[in-house]
Amino acid sequence: MTTSHRKTFNGNFSEEKYQNFLSQLDEGYPKITFRVAESPLFIPDDLKQKLIRAGEEIIRTIKQPNFKSLTQKSIPGNWEVPNENDHPHFLTFDFGLCKNANGEIVPMLIELQGFPSLYGFQSHLANTYKKAYQLDPNLTPYFNGLTDQSYFDLLKKVIVGPHDPKEVVLMDVDAPNQKTAIDFFVTASKIGIKILSIEDITQEGKKLYYVDGDEKTQIKRIYNRLIFDEVASDTSIFNKGFDPRAALDVEWITHPNWFYRISKYTMPFLNGEFVPETKFLNEVDTIPTDLENYVLKPLFSFAGMGVIIDVQPEDIAKITDPENWVLQRKVSYEPVVQSPSGGVKAEIRLMYLWPDGEEPQLCINLARLSRGKMIGVRYNADFDWVGGTVGLMDDTP
Structure with missing residues (x-):
């Protein structure tokens, strides 16, 4: 190339x-x-x-x-x-x-x-x-054919929508200190929204608010950058702000459920020239004899954690929840x-x-x-x- x-x-x-x-x-x-x-x-x-x-x-x-x-x-x-x-x-x-x-x-x-x-x-x-x-x-x-201008206009349309930008916030755990914080700051500078950590947000009834100086603002939309997998082992962070799983009067961009729906879980439903063979492990009738050509992936993991590249039969045998794994032909x-x-x-x-x-x-x-x-x-x-x-x-x- x-x-x-x-x-x-x-x-x-x-x-x-x-x-x-x-x-x-x-x-x-x-x-x-x-x-x-x-x-x-x-x-x-x-x-x-x-x-x-x-x-x-x-x-x-x-x-x-x-x-x-x-x-x-x-x-x-x-x-x-x-x-x-x-x-x-x-x-x-x-x-x-x-x-x-x-x-x-x-x-x-x-x-x-x-x-x-x-x-x-x-x-x-x-x-x-x-x-x-x-x-x-x-x-x-x-x-x-997008340009810098038309691209960020579209990004703002998706994230801010019909709301006042001050009513839309980018949210993550300890957002200003995240590894990808530079993306947050570039985005905020381009579309005019606030960057907030989850503990910066308070809940009153079903409504969410943040305070900036003397001004208290209701949050109408959350540009969600919080990945639940990162806090699954310790949800005490929600006690400092709010629990995103509650029924709240707020719009999600994008709704957290889509993180799971469109994921490794989707791959067994895909077919095509550019998609490697992928099956839920519990639906694999016969373990391939050429396991060296496959990779074993947990469905509920983030950033490559738990992936087994050099698969052995014993790796498969010790898995107790095969419905939560996929066996994928190695690329x-x-x-x-x-x-x-x-x-x-x-x-x-x-x-x-x-x-x-x-x-x-x-x-x-x-x-x-x-x-x-x-x-x-x-x-x-x-x-x-x-x-x-x-x-x-x-x-x-």
Whole structure:
């Protein structure tokens, strides 16, 4: 997947430019605590078209009339939130870049979520790469002809809707100190909403409020960045603010139930050219003899925790809740990015916005570079040319 942009970038790359890029990236924002890769990912048009098709295949399943009934068991009983809406406002699909039998680079689905990702930061990241490395100004991280202006207009439409921005808050546990806090601050600066930790919010009856100086404001919408998995072992945090599982007079963007409905749980219901064979473990009649070609994933885990890459029969035998696991055919990443020190594997996250009353729209992307066994910071701590990045494409329809 060597493009003219890659050749130009590598020919002009230096460690000094990379350090300058990092300095520009968090200027005026909280310091970034995750690794950002030395380079963007350059996406050629043929791969872009495959990604678009892959996403459309998945969305067809999500839009099926019976999708909610198919995924009702995905929501743990103690984490179900009332007043669920008809569809998520965010969709994110992660694809590994692989090589098919014809030698073509193709996307293969790894995971998917009905939950927001770094929708603010990715735009800032793309612009900083372009500025710091003096890249072609026509390169874009956006799909569907979006620009910085039209993208953030759409993001504001989805998150704020008809409300006054001061009535809409971005919420997480200890939000200003989260690992991805820079995304929160970029988003807040672009659409004018408050960033609040859960303990900054008080409940009166079914209504939620926050206080800013002498002004007390009712919260009409929550841009939810709280992942229940992160607080499941200690819910005492709710005593300091409010319990999100209560019946509240507030709108969720997006509703927490969609985090579970659109997840690893969805994958066994998907079929298509870009989806690896995936089955609920309790529905696997015969354990494959080539287990080395499979990966075992717990349904209710976050950020790759609990995944078994080198599956052994005894791993399967000791699982007592097979209905909460999937057995997935392993995806073999191709080292598609040429770095100064060899090939690097890549993953692309397609990021959609789904406004109320409209269709989901593919907007922007996130990419990750890896040399480790898995994509993710914890698996790539000792390498260079790895970490979070963004895919840049030629600005064509």
